[in-house]
Amino acid sequence: MVRTTMSTRRGGVSAPTAPTRRQLQQERTAAAPADSLTEIPAVAVSTRGAALERRRALTTSGKAATLSLGSVSGGRIRTMADGRRPEPARAQPGWVRRNKASSQKATFNLSRSSLPITHRQHPLTNARANACLRDYEEQVKGRFDRIVPLLKQVSVLQHEPDFIEQAQRLIRTELGFDLPDHILQKAWVRPLDMRALFAWCVFESHRLFSDRFFQDDPLGGASSSPAAVEFEQFLLDCGIHLLDVSPCADGRLAHTVAYALRIPFSAVRRRSHAGAMFDVENTVNRWVKTEHRRHREGMPNPASEPTRYLKVVTYHFSSLDPEHQGCAAHGSNDELAASAGHQRLLDFREAVENSFCCGASVDLLLIGLDTDTDAIRVHPPSRDSEMVLDRWLCAKELHAATATMTADQAMAQIAEAVESAAPAAMDPGMVTFITRLLANNCSQIDYVQELHGAPYPDAGHAERFIGVGIGFKEVHLRNLTYFAHLDTVEEGAPDLDVGVKIFKGLNVARDLPIPVVVRFDYSGRVPGARDRAIADCQRVNQAIATRYADLVNDGLLHTCLTIRDRNQTAPAEVIGSTLVPPIQEAH
Numbered sequence: 001m002v003r004t005t006m007s008t009r010r011g012g013v014s015a016p017t018a019p020t021r022r023q024l025q026q027e028r029t030a031a032a033p034a035d036s037l038t039e040i041p042a043v044a045v046s047t048r049g050a051a052l053e054r055r056r057a058l059t060t061s062g063k064a065a066t067l068s069l070g071s072v073s074g075g076r077i078r079t080m081a082d083g084r085r086p087e088p089a090r091a092q093p094g095w096v097r098r099n100k101a102s103s104q105k106a107t108f109n110l111s112r113s114s115l116p117i118t119h120r121q122h123p124l125t126n127a128r129a130n131a132c133l134r135d136y137e138e139q140v141k142g143r144f145d146r147i148v149p150l151l152k153q154v155s156v157l158q159h160e161p162d163f164i165e166q167a168q169r170l171i172r173t174e175l176g177f178d179l180p181d182h183i184l185q186k187a188w189v190r191p192l193d194m195r196a197l198f199a200w201c202v203f204e205s206h207r208l209f210s211d212r213f214f215q216d217d218p219l220g221g222a223s224s225s226p227a228a229v230e231f232e233q234f235l236l237d238c239g240i241h242l243l244d245v246s247p248c249a250d251g252r253l254a255h256t257v258a259y260a261l262r263i264p265f266s267a268v269r270r271r272s273h274a275g276a277m278f279d280v281e282n283t284v285n286r287w288v289k290t291e292h293r294r295h296r297e298g299m300p301n302p303a304s305e306p307t308r309y310l311k312v313v314t315y316h317f318s319s320l321d322p323e324h325q326g327c328a329a330h331g332s333n334d335e336l337a338a339s340a341g342h343q344r345l346l347d348f349r350e351a352v353e354n355s356f357c358c359g360a361s362v363d364l365l366l367i368g369l370d371t372d373t374d375a376i377r378v379h380p381p382s383r384d385s386e387m388v389l390d391r392w393l394c395a396k397e398l399h400a401a402t403a404t405m406t407a408d409q410a411m412a413q414i415a416e417a418v419e420s421a422a423p424a425a426m427d428p429g430m431v432t433f434i435t436r437l438l439a440n441n442c443s444q445i446d447y448v449q450e451l452h453g454a455p456y457p458d459a460g461h462a463e464r465f466i467g468v469g470i471g472f473k474e475v476h477l478r479n480l481t482y483f484a485h486l487d488t489v490e491e492g493a494p495d496l497d498v499g500v501k502i503f504k505g506l507n508v509a510r511d512l513p514i515p516v517v518v519r520f521d522y523s524g525r526v527p528g529a530r531d532r533a534i535a536d537c538q539r540v541n542q543a544i545a546t547r548y549a550d551l552v553n554d555g556l557l558h559t560c561l562t563i564r565d566r567n568q569t570a571p572a573e574v575i576g577s578t579l580v581p582p583i584q585e586a587h
Contacts, residue, residue, distance in 0.1 A: 122399055123407040124442040126262075133259060134451060136218045137477055140209045143175055144464045144480075147201040148512075150174055151194060158187045177204040182581040195513045199558035200579050202465050202515040206560075211571040213474035221264035222569070228264040232300065234436070235267070239429035240363070241300050241307040242290050244269045246278040247314040248327055248337075249483040249495055251463035252371040256314050258476035259447070260374050262440035265476060272483035274495040275329030276313045276341045283311065284351050287362065308363040310433075311348055313341035316369045318459065325371065325459050328498060334368075338389050342366050342379075349385065363430070367437075368392065372455040374444045374478075375399070378434055382424035393421050393434075395441040414438050461506060466499045466514065468492075469540060471521035471564055471572070481517075487536070489543035500548060500557075507556075514557045516544065519572065524565040534575055537561040541576070552578075 121127065154167045164184045171179050183196055212218060220227050235243055243263070247253040249272040257263050257270055269286070271278060287309055294303040301307060315337040318325035326332030330340060345364040353361050364385040368377040375396035379387040398417060402410035415435045419426055448456060462479040468486065475481045482499040486492025503514040518540050522533035541559050544552075551557035561576040 120403055122403055122410070122442045122446055123405060124402075124410050124439045125446045126443045129262070130443060130447045130450065132218075132220070133447065140477055141464075141480065143205045143208070144202065146174055147198065147205065151197055151201065154179075154197070155192060155194060158192045163187060171201070175201065175205065176208055177201075180579060180581070183579075193555070195511070195555045196558070196579055199513045199515045203517065203558075203560040203574075203577065203579070206465060206517055207572075207574060210474045214569050214571045219258050219265060219476060221258060221266055223266040225264060225266070228266045231264050231267045235433075236301055236307060237429070238433045239307050239427065240310045240433065241294065241305075242269065242309050243267065243312065244271075244283070244286065244310065245312045245314060246270075246276050246283075247272050247369075248276045248316055248329065249274045249485070249499070250316060250327065250371075251461060251479045251482045253314060253316055253369060253478075254475055254481050254483070255478040256369060259478065260369060260376060260441060260444050261437055262443060265473065271485055273485060274498050275327055275337065276315050277329070277344055278313070278348075280344065280347050280351055283348055284355065287352060291360075308361075310363045310365060311345060312365045312367060313345055314367045314369055315341045316371050318372055319370045319375075320372045320455060321459060328502070335389070338366065338368060338379075342387060342389060345385075363427075365430075365434075370396070372459055374441070374448050374456075376437070376441045378418075378438060380418050380422040380426060380434055381430065382422050383427050383430075384424075386423050388423050391421060391423065393417055393438065395438050396445065398438060399442050399445050410442075411435065411439060461502050463502065463506065464515070466496075466503060466516045467519060468496060468516055468544070469519040469537070471519040471562075471566075472517075473521075473566075474572075486540075489540055489547060493547070496544075496547075500551075508551070513555060514551065516557065516559045518544075518559055518561045519564065521564050521566040524567050530563065530565070533563040534561075537563060537575060 150171060153170060157163050157166050157170075160166060164181070164187075167184060168178050171177065179197060180200055183193055183200070186193070217225060222228060235241070245257060245268050247256045247270070253260075253272070257268055258265050273279070290309060291303065293299050294301065315330075316327055317334040317337065318332075322334060323332055326334055327337045330337040345366065349362050349364060362385075363381070364387070365381060366379040366387055366389075368379075370376070373396060375394065377392040377394045379389065379392045381387045398414055402413050405413065415431060418431050418434045418438070456478075458479055461482075463482045464480055465482075466484060467475060467481045468484045470485060470487070472481065472483065475483075482502060484492055484495040484499050486495065489496060500514060507514050518537050520533040520536040520540075522529040524530065538561065541561055544557070544559060548557050558578045560574060560579075562572040562574050564570070564572040
């Protein structure tokens with residue numbers, strides 16, 4: 001006699017299971033209603049079966065078994081079978097082991113999992129780093145968040161006899177800079193231009209935190225820092241000579257490198273694009289420069305060493321409101337965001353392989369980021385960079401499953417889970433690299449939980465300004481900046497239009513202007529590079545004024561032009577702004 005289980009929540013049907021002795025007795029006496037039967041899957045008969053089922057849940061999206069009778073412990077999954085016949089504890093839990101003969105598929109979507117994040121600090125969490133990152137975030141964002149309340153106080157003071165002195169004293173004390181005197185001087189003639197003052201405060205707040213970033217290295221990730229030196233050596237040990245990451249331009253991913261992945265910012269090449277749709281041709285050119293430097297200078301290692309260029313795409317999704325707070329560039333469609341990023345990675349690899357001989361190629365990695373909790377999900381690649389879109393490792397699930405272990409046990413479990421999740425055999429260096437990313441993310445999961453007590457309160461966009469151009473190495477905070485990396489407004493129009501649309505809802509709807517910081521980095525080693533960077537800023541500024549003329553004319557869009565020598569540790573240099581007083585002509 002074989003009984004078929006009820007349909008799953010998604011409409012699929014679970015595999016047939018054998019009835020228990022009690023069920024056979026009940027069927028002999030009276031037919032029980034179908035919805036009252038207690039289902040005990042066949043894989044739960046043994047502890048190893050339940051463990052394998054758990055492993056599938058951790059490595060497969062929409063294809064793992066639902067565990068209604070098991071509970072996660074520090075080492076394995078306990079079921080009703082343990083009460084009847086105890087089994088000795090295993091040195092390694094079964095859920096991280098591969099069972100190639102099993103083909104069972106059931107419904108379990110880790111990106112939509114309601115598994116709560118434990119309040120107990122994870123053994124892999126770096127509490128000291130969390131405290132430092134929290135202090136930095138609160139200081140930087142706190143200045144931006146105080147702008148509107150302080151300007152409201154300034155507005156009340158504008159008819160006082162000593163208005164200018166009071167206003168300057170207030171802003172200088174609270175924000176650390178002065179307001180533009182030429183705007184304050186007009187307060188007795190016409191109402192104070194609060195839009196211009198708001199944009200000025202945003203630009204000055206950006207200047208202050210940018211100066212501190214390059215001068216003091218508050219994140220401890222500068223090129224000469226111990227963390228950066230250690231991580232660069234770690235990459236080489238993993239067989240990776242350069243790490244190139246392309247997150248989505250969404251401000252909720254601006255902290256991907258320094259916070260979510262806990263990577264020293266100087267040890268990674270980062271370039272954000274809407275929908276993580278990086279430019280393939282430009283990326284190929286950067287790959288060429290990297291390989292050329294290995295041949296000519298032996299940096300970061302000689303070209304004779306068998307290391308790889310690793311290209312990573314980071315897409316994002318929302319676990320709490322997937323239909324509205326996902327990636328705007330992909331219509332909040334998680335599957336489309338992942339598949340588009342994966343295809344762009346494949347295009348990049350094909351471009352390299354078609355353009356260069358001698359087996360030239362690159363390694364690829366796809367990562368998803370939950371913008372509500374900062375938990376990542378990684379699609380482990382095989383040795384030839386093959387990835388399966390509907391199979392991933394969920395850091396949130398691993399965080400919960402290893403919370404009661406020691407740090408060494410947790411690292412071992414994560415490493416085995418990584419290797420088990422790949423579609424084929426993995427390169428050992430890639431296993432080590434992904435294991436570290438997942439372990440680092442445990443700190444960020446606890447960081448969000450400790451800071452907010454729950455997922456982020458700002459589930460949607462809450463950026464403070466738009467960053468346009470090439471640069472912004474100093475921006476590593478969530479929901480601080482919307483990136484629009486471009487050389488010309490024409491080619492970067494899709495990214496910039498998305499940013500303007502977002503800020504129309506954030507600022508223009510409240511009668512506040514859109515602050516745009518234009519940045520072009522240059523190499524001081526190249527003659528004339530600084531002058532060309534200034535010309536690029538002015539060209540892009542004029543194109544923005546033309547494209548968004550209505551907003552500019554109404555005082556609802558202001559720009560600040562900055563340049564920076566990328567070969568130096570000096571801060572960015574402000575070279576112009578729409579808020580600079582007009583030059584009086586001499587007669």
